[in-house]
Amino acid sequence: MELVCPAGNLPSLKAAIDNGADAVYIGFKDDTNARHFAGLNFDEKKIQQGIEYAHTKNRKVFLALNTYPQPSGWSRWQKAVDHAGEINIDSLIIADLGVMDYARNRWPDLNLHLSVQGSATSYEAVNFYQRHFDIKRVVLPRVLSLKQVKQLVDNTDVGIEVFGFGSLCVMVEGRCILSSYATGDSPNTFGACSPAKAVEWIDKPDGGMDTRLNGLLVDRYNANENASYPTICKGRFNVGGNTYHALEEPTSLNTLELLPELFDAGVQAIKIEGRQRSPAYVAQVTRVWRDAIDLCQQNKDTFKPKSDWMQELAKVSEGSQTTLGAYHRPWQ
Amino acid sequence: MRLSLGSILYYWSKDDTLAFYRDLADSPVEIFYLGESVCSKRKQMRTQDWFELAEELESKGKEVVLSTLALSEADSDIKTLHRICDNNHFMVEANDMGAVSLLEGKAFVSGHSVNTYNQHTIKLLSELGLKRWVMPLELSKDTLADLLATKPETVESEIFAFGRIPLAYSARCYTARAHNLQKDDCQYRCIDYPDGMLLNTQEDQKFLNINGIQTLSAQTYNLLPELDSMKTMGIDVLRLSPQYRHMDKIIDLFDQCINNKLSTEDASNQLEKLTSSGSCNGYWYGKAGIESKAS
Numbered sequence: 001m002e003l004v005c006p007a008g009n010l011p012s013l014k015a016a017i018d019n020g021a022d023a024v025y026i027g028f029k030d031d032t033n034a035r036h037f038a039g040l041n042f043d044e045k046k047i048q049q050g051i052e053y054a055h056t057k058n059r060k061v062f063l064a065l066n067t068y069p070q071p072s073g074w075s076r077w078q079k080a081v082d083h084a085g086e087i088n089i090d091s092l093i094i095a096d097l098g099v100m101d102y103a104r105n106r107w108p109d110l111n112l113h114l115s116v117q118g119s120a121t122s123y124e125a126v127n128f129y130q131r132h133f134d135i136k137r138v139v140l141p142r143v144l145s146l147k148q149v150k151q152l153v154d155n156t157d158v159g160i161e162v163f164g165f166g167s168l169c170v171m172v173e174g175r176c177i178l179s180s181y182a183t184g185d186s187p188n189t190f191g192a193c194s195p196a197k198a199v200e201w202i203d204k205p206d207g208g209m210d211t212r213l214n215g216l217l218v219d220r221y222n223a224n225e226n227a228s229y230p231t232i233c234k235g236r237f238n239v240g241g242n243t244y245h246a247l248e249e250p251t252s253l254n255t256l257e258l259l260p261e262l263f264d265a266g267v268q269a270i271k272i273e274g275r276q277r278s279p280a281y282v283a284q285v286t287r288v289w290r291d292a293i294d295l296c297q298q299n300k301d302t303f304k305p306k307s308d309w310m311q312e313l314a315k316v317s318e319g320s321q322t323t324l325g326a327y328h329r330p331w332q
Numbered sequence: 333m334r335l336s337l338g339s340i341l342y343y344w345s346k347d348d349t350l351a352f353y354r355d356l357a358d359s360p361v362e363i364f365y366l367g368e369s370v371c372s373k374r375k376q377m378r379t380q381d382w383f384e385l386a387e388e389l390e391s392k393g394k395e396v397v398l399s400t401l402a403l404s405e406a407d408s409d410i411k412t413l414h415r416i417c418d419n420n421h422f423m424v425e426a427n428d429m430g431a432v433s434l435l436e437g438k439a440f441v442s443g444h445s446v447n448t449y450n451q452h453t454i455k456l457l458s459e460l461g462l463k464r465w466v467m468p469l470e471l472s473k474d475t476l477a478d479l480l481a482t483k484p485e486t487v488e489s490e491i492f493a494f495g496r497i498p499l500a501y502s503a504r505c506y507t508a509r510a511h512n513l514q515k516d517d518c519q520y521r522c523i524d525y526p527d528g529m530l531l532n533t534q535e536d537q538k539f540l541n542i543n544g545i546q547t548l549s550a551q552t553y554n555l556l557p558e559l560d561s562m563k564t565m566g567i568d569v570l571r572l573s574p575q576y577r578h579m580d581k582i583i584d585l586f587d588q589c590i591n592n593k594l595s596t597e598d599a600s601n602q603l604e605k606l607t608s609s610g611s612c613n614g615y616w617y618g619k620a621g622i623e624s625k626a627s
Contacts, residue, residue, distance in 0.1 A: 097457070122413075124413070217533040
C-alpha cells in the first residue's frame with residue numbers, strides 16, 4: 001500500500017520524503033490546482049529540485065491539475081499539461097474531461113490519475129476513464145462506505161486511492177458549489193473553497209468572534225471557543241428553530257483504525273490531505289502513517305492503532321477531533 | 333426557445349407527484365425530465381412508475397427524458413442506472429459520469445451535475461452521443477457565450493433558468509440529521525418538506541435549503557428578467573426546476589415572455605410573488621451565486 005502525502009512547498013516535500021512517503025503530490029502556482037493559495041505551490045525551479053530530491057530517494061512525485069478550465073482560461077491548463085509532460089513527473093492527477101483528453105493525446109506515455117475532483121463514485125464511472133484515457137488510478141470521493149469501496153475495487157482494474165487523513169469534505173468532491181454560491185469562487189473554478197480574500201475574523205467586545213464569508217455569518221463563537229476557518233459545511237446555522245452544525249462539525253477524517261480493512265479491500269494507496277498545511281504537519285502525519293502501514297503490513301490481524309499515534313493526529317486535526325466519515329455507516 | 337421541466341428534486345407522495353404531472357400535461361412545457369435524481373431511498377415512485385408516467389406524457393405529445401441519480405454509491409444504484417439507461421426508448425439525462433459511461437453510443441443529455449466547463453469536454457461528449465447539454469449552474473453568461481460559439485452544431489444547449497440551485501450532494505442526509513436520525517433510519521422525513529428545509533445564518537439571513545443528501549440554495553435562481561437578452565444568444569431550451577406550488581403559473585409567465593405576450597418586467601413582478609426566500613442571479617453575472625443584480 002502506497003502512502004501519498006501532500007506538499008505545498010519544497011520544505012514540505014522534503015519532510016514527506018524524509019518521513020516515509022512513497023509519493024508526494026504538488027501543484028503549480030496558479031488556479032490549475034485545487035489548493036490555489038497565496039504563497040503556496042511550486043515554481044519551475046522548485047519543481048525541478050523537488051523531483052530530483054524525490055527521485056534520488058526512489059520516491060514519486062504526482063502533479064495535481066485538478067480544476068476545471070473554462071474557455072477563456074483553457075490555454076493555461078493546456079500549458080500546465082505540456083509543462084508537466086516536459087518534466088519528469090511520475091503521474092498527473094486530472095479532474096476535467098477535456099484536460100484529461102488533451103493530456104492523453106499529447107503525452108501518450110504519461111501516467112494519468114483521476115482526481116477526487118473528478119467525482120467518480122462508481123465502478124462504471126471509473127471504468128469510463130480507464131476505457132478512454134487508460135487511467136492508472138482513481139482517488140475516490142469521501143462519500144463511500146467501506147463496503148462500497150470494496151465493491152468498487154472488485155469491479156475495476158484501476159488502482160484505488162482513498163483519503164486516510166485530513167480535512168474532511170462532507171460533500172461529494174468536484175460537484176460542490178457552496179463556496180461559489182457565497183463568494184463567486186469554488187474549487188472547480190478558482191482552485192479554492194472559501195477563498196481567503198472572502199474570509200473575515202471579527203473580534204467581539206465580549207471576547208467572542210464572528211467568522212464571515214463574503215459577509216455571510218458562518219459561525220459565532222463564545223470567548224471560550226476556538227474559531228475554525230469559515231468553511232460553509234462546517235458552520236453553525238439555524239434549521240427548524242435549532243442552531244447547530246447543520247452539515248458537519250469542524251473535524252478531520254482519520255481512518256487509521258480501518259487500515260486492515262482497507263488492505264483487505266485491495267486499496268492501492270492512502271492519501272493524506274493538507275497541501276495548505278505546514279512542513280511540521282506533513283512530517284508528523286507522514287511519520288504516523290508510515291509506522292501504521294508498516295505495522296499493518298507485518299500483521300494486519302493484530303493491528304491496532306497506537307494511542308500515541310491517535311494523539312499526534314488529533315493534535316493537528318480540525319477542532320482537535322476526528323471522524324471515520326462516510327466509511328462508517330452511522331456517520332451518514 | 334423551448335421550455336423544459338427538470339425532475340422533481342424533493343420527495344413528494346406518489347399521489348402528489350402524479351397530480352403534479354397531470355396538471356402540467358397540457359402546459360406549454362415541451363420536455364419533461366422524470367425520475368429520482370437525489371436519493372435512491374425514495375421509493376414512493378418506483379422505477380416502473382416513472383416508466384408508466386413517461387409513456388403517459390409521451391402519448392400527450394411531450395418529449396420525455398429519464399433522469400438518473402446524481403450521486404451513485406451502492407450496487408443497487410448501479411442496477412437501477414442500468415435499467416434506466418438500457419430502456420431503448422426514452423432518452424436519458426446522465427447526472428454523473430457512471431451514467432455517461434452506460435449511455436455511450438446512444439443519444440443522451442448531460443445534466444448540470446456532469447462537469448462540462450469547456451468546449452473540449454462538450455466536444456468529447458458529443459462524440460459519445462451527447463444530444464443536449466445542461467450548463468453547470470456556477471457558470472456565467474459570458475462563459476455560456478463562449479461555449480455556444482464553439483459547441484458542435486449537433487449539441488443543443490439547455491439553461492437552468494428557474495428554481496432553487498442544486499449546490500452539493502453528500503453521503504450524509506441532512507434532513508435526517510436535523511431530526512437526530514441516521515440516514516439508515518431516516519424515516520423518510522424529507523417527505524414532510526415538499527420544498528426542502530430552510531437553513532438560515534445566525535443573523536436570520538436565508539442562505540441554504542436542505543433536501544435530504546442534497547443542499548440547495550434558499551433563494552430561487554430566476555433568469556426571467558434576462559429573457560430578452562437570452563433570446564439573442566442561441567439557447568435551445570430553458571429549464572424550470574419544480575417547486576411544490578404555483579408551477580403552472582410560473583410556466584405560463586415564462587411562456588408568455590418567450591412569445592412576447594407579456595413584458596419580462598411585468599412577468600418578473602408577478603413571478604416574485606410566487607417564490608419564497610427571494611430570488612438570485614449572481615452566477616449569471618459571474619458573481620457570488622446568492623447575489624441579485626438588476627438586468
